[in-house]
Amino acid sequence: MLPITLPINICCDTCQNYISKGTDVNFRKEEVIGETYMGAQIFRFHFKCTRCSAAIAIKPHPKKSDYVVESGATRDPEFEPSDDDEEQEQEQDTESDHEFMLDLIDIQEEQDLLQFALMTYNKWNNLVRDDQENP
16 A cells, blocks of 8 residues: 545545545555556556545546546545636636736846947947047
């Protein structure tokens, strides 16, 4: 048995116990025969309910970057993100990207101003040096 942090919220079918994402459970790993994703073997994880010790099995769903409950429990939809939450998250990401691009533009403008100031200073410095060398 190996420890794992549960990656999803589930509800035990036997005792209706809610097991939250992030709960530590001991699991047994088993190869899923005939299932691979991009050459990587898929594994099934068996563990027991934290209240009644009923057997529960989950496996990863790599295409969706998610997990599937195979037996002994159901996913708890109450605690899973809804489509609205995902849309809001995408909007926030878009806003963050926009703000990041504006920051990059500001930084580029500041760099251009500093470069212009440095060129002006160097020209002035060269003029002063020429005047000092050739009085």
